[in-house]
Amino acid sequence: MLSEKAVVTDTQTPRGSRQELLHRADELWACDTLEKAESFIRSLPTPISLANYVAGELELPPSPETKFIDSYEPKTGNLLFRIPCTQEADVEKAIGHARTAFRTWSKTTRAERSRHLRRISELLQEHRELFAVWESIDQGKTIARARVEVDRAISNFSYFSTYILHEQTAARMVDGVALTYEHRSPAGVFALISPWNMPLYLLTWKIAPCIAFGCTAVAKPSEITSMTAYLLGILLRKAGLPPGVVNIVLGDGPTTGAALVASPSVDGVSFTGGTQTGMAIRLSTARQIRKRLSLELGGKNPTLIFADAMGPATRGRTLRVAASAAFENQGEICLCGSRIYVDRAVYEQFVAEFAPYVAEKYVLGETMGAVASLQHYQKIRGYLKLAADERATFVLGSVPAAMERHDEGGYWIQPTILTDVSKDSALQKDEIFGPVVTITPFEDEEDAISLANDSQYGLAAVLLTNDAARLRRVGERLEAGMVWANCWLVRELGTPFGGMKDSGTGREGGEYSRDVFTEVRTLHLAA
Ligand SMILES: NC(=O)C1=CN([C@@H]2O[C@H](COP(=O)(O)OP(=O)(O)OC[C@H]3O[C@@H](n4cnc5c(N)ncnc54)[C@H](O)[C@@H]3O)[C@@H](O)[C@H]2O)C=CC1
Numbered sequence: 001m002l003s004e005k006a007v008v009t010d011t012q013t014p015r016g017s018r019q020e021l022l023h024r025a026d027e028l029w030a031c032d033t034l035e036k037a038e039s040f041i042r043s044l045p046t047p048i049s050l051a052n053y054v055a056g057e058l059e060l061p062p063s064p065e066t067k068f069i070d071s072y073e074p075k076t077g078n079l080l081f082r083i084p085c086t087q088e089a090d091v092e093k094a095i096g097h098a099r100t101a102f103r104t105w106s107k108t109t110r111a112e113r114s115r116h117l118r119r120i121s122e123l124l125q126e127h128r129e130l131f132a133v134w135e136s137i138d139q140g141k142t143i144a145r146a147r148v149e150v151d152r153a154i155s156n157f158s159y160f161s162t163y164i165l166h167e168q169t170a171a172r173m174v175d176g177v178a179l180t181y182e183h184r185s186p187a188g189v190f191a192l193i194s195p196w197n198m199p200l201y202l203l204t205w206k207i208a209p210c211i212a213f214g215c216t217a218v219a220k221p222s223e224i225t226s227m228t229a230y231l232l233g234i235l236l237r238k239a240g241l242p243p244g245v246v247n248i249v250l251g252d253g254p255t256t257g258a259a260l261v262a263s264p265s266v267d268g269v270s271f272t273g274g275t276q277t278g279m280a281i282r283l284s285t286a287r288q289i290r291k292r293l294s295l296e297l298g299g300k301n302p303t304l305i306f307a308d309a310m311g312p313a314t315r316g317r318t319l320r321v322a323a324s325a326a327f328e329n330q331g332e333i334c335l336c337g338s339r340i341y342v343d344r345a346v347y348e349q350f351v352a353e354f355a356p357y358v359a360e361k362y363v364l365g366e367t368m369g370a371v372a373s374l375q376h377y378q379k380i381r382g383y384l385k386l387a388a389d390e391r392a393t394f395v396l397g398s399v400p401a402a403m404e405r406h407d408e409g410g411y412w413i414q415p416t417i418l419t420d421v422s423k424d425s426a427l428q429k430d431e432i433f434g435p436v437v438t439i440t441p442f443e444d445e446e447d448a449i450s451l452a453n454d455s456q457y458g459l460a461a462v463l464l465t466n467d468a469a470r471l472r473r474v475g476e477r478l479e480a481g482m483v484w485a486n487c488w489l490v491r492e493l494g495t496p497f498g499g500m501k502d503s504g505t506g507r508e509g510g511e512y513s514r515d516v517f518t519e520v521r522t523l524h525l526a527a
C-alpha cells in the first residue's frame, strides 16, 4: 500500500547515465559503518534511486513512464532514497530472463549449485557489517538485531548449499513387481515476494532454496525496505551467479507485486506478508491451477504462562522468553507473542514483574528500534487510541503522539503493555505487528487452550511451564504451526515453517522447501 508514500514522477528523479548508476552502487557498497553510511546520505544533494538487478546487471526499469517511490529512514523520518516502481512490461522482461536462465540452471549439477550458494554465503559473511548497517538504517531495527538477521541470511545460503548435497529419495519394491521411486525436477520460475520486517533474512529464506533446487527467480522486496535487496543484487553479481538466475525488481505491491504474481509465465509464488495480501494473491491466481503458492501470512500468537513457570527457579526465564517474544524487532515479527495469558494464581505477580523487566530491557534507541514506516506508526497508534477509548490499563507505555508528516523525528513507539482488554476487542484479534502486548488471566488448562485458539490465525505459540506432561498435552492441542516451549524463535532450518488457519498455506524449510520448488513424479518400474 502506498498511502503514505509520495510517488514522484520520473522528471523529479533524473535517471543519470549508466556509469553514474554504477558509481553510486560503488559508493553505497563502501559504506560499511554507520558513520560512513550516515555521512554519505547527508552528502547527497538529492536522494539517489536504487536500481533493479536484471539479467546480471543493475538497471533502472526501461519504461519511460516508470515512477519513483520515496523511502524514509524510520529513526529520523528523513527522506533516504527513491526506488523505481517497476511496471508490468519491465516485470515481464525480468521474468523472461529468469525463464531463459532456467533452461541451463535447472540442468546444473547439485555440486555446482552448492558451490554458488557457498560462495554467496561467504561473500555475505565478508560484508556482514555493510548489510547490517544498511538494514538498520532502512528498516529502523537496532544494529545488533540487524547483525543477527544478516547471520541468518548467511545461514540460509549455507544450509541449502549442503542440504542439496545430502538429500535422498527412497525407492521401494511394490509387491515384488515394480521398483517405485520419486523423481524430482526443478519446478520453474518463481515470484519471491517478501515483507519489510526482516528484509534480507526473509528474502534470502526464499532465494536460497529456490536456486538450490534448480529454479530461477524474480524477487520483489517490500517497497518500504528495498536497500539490502539492492545490495544483494550487487553481491550476486560479484559472486558470479549466472545472469538471470536471480532477478530483483523493486516496486510496490499493487503495480510490481501484482504483475509478478499474476504473470502466466511464473510457475510458483513464495510470499511472506499480510493475510489480506495473501488473499489477493490467491484471487489473482485462482484460474492458474498449475501455479504453486506458498503463503506465509500473519499471526496473533499466544504466550501461555502456567503458575509453576513463575516459581523462583524459572521466573527469570519466563520473563525473558515472554518479553523477547513480545518485543523483539519492535514486535515486527509474524511469530511474536502479542497475546499473553497467565494463570490467575500468578497473574498479579507476573504483571508486577513483567512491566519493570520490559522497561529495563527494551529501551528506545538503544535496545529497541523505530517502527518501519509512518503508515505503520499511524496504524499502531490507532490501536493504542482504541485501547484508551476502551479503557484498557496501560501498565507500560501510552498513546503515542499523533504524527502526520515524516519530518517529526522518527517513528518511535514505547514498548506497551495492556491489561483489562476484553477478549473480543480488536486489540486481542488483529495483528498489530508492533511493540504492543495484552495480558489476560486464565482459570485452568482448558480455559488457556480455548483462549489461545480463539483466533483466525494459527502461526505460532509459546508455552511456559516446567510440567513436561503438560507441555505435550497442551502443545499438541494448540492451533499453531509452530509451538515453542520455554523458549522462542529457536530455529533449525530443516523443520517445517508455516502456519495453520489464516496464517498461510504450506510449509517451508528443508524438505518442505524442496516440495515447494520441485515437481515430483513417481515412477513404477517393472522389469
Ligand atoms: N510476516 C508477516 O506476517 C507480515 C505481516 N504483515 C502484516 O500486514 C500488514 C500490512 O503490511 P504491508 O506492508 O501492507 O504488507 P503486505 O502484505 O502488503 O506486503 C508484503 C509484500 O507484498 C507485496 N504486495 C502487496 N500487495 C501485493 C499484491 N497485490 N500482489 C503481490 N504482492 C503484493 C508488498 O509490496 C510487499 O513486498 C502489517 O501491518 C502486518 O500486520 C506485514 C508484513 C509481514
Ligand SMILES: O=C(O)/C=C/C=C(\O)C(=O)O
Pocket (backbone or CB within 6 Å): 195, 197, 198, 202, 205, 272, 273, 296, 332, 333, 334, 335, 491, 497
Ligand atoms: O524464519 C524465521 O526464523 C522467521 C520468520 C519470520 C517471519 O516469516 C516473519 O516475521 O514474517
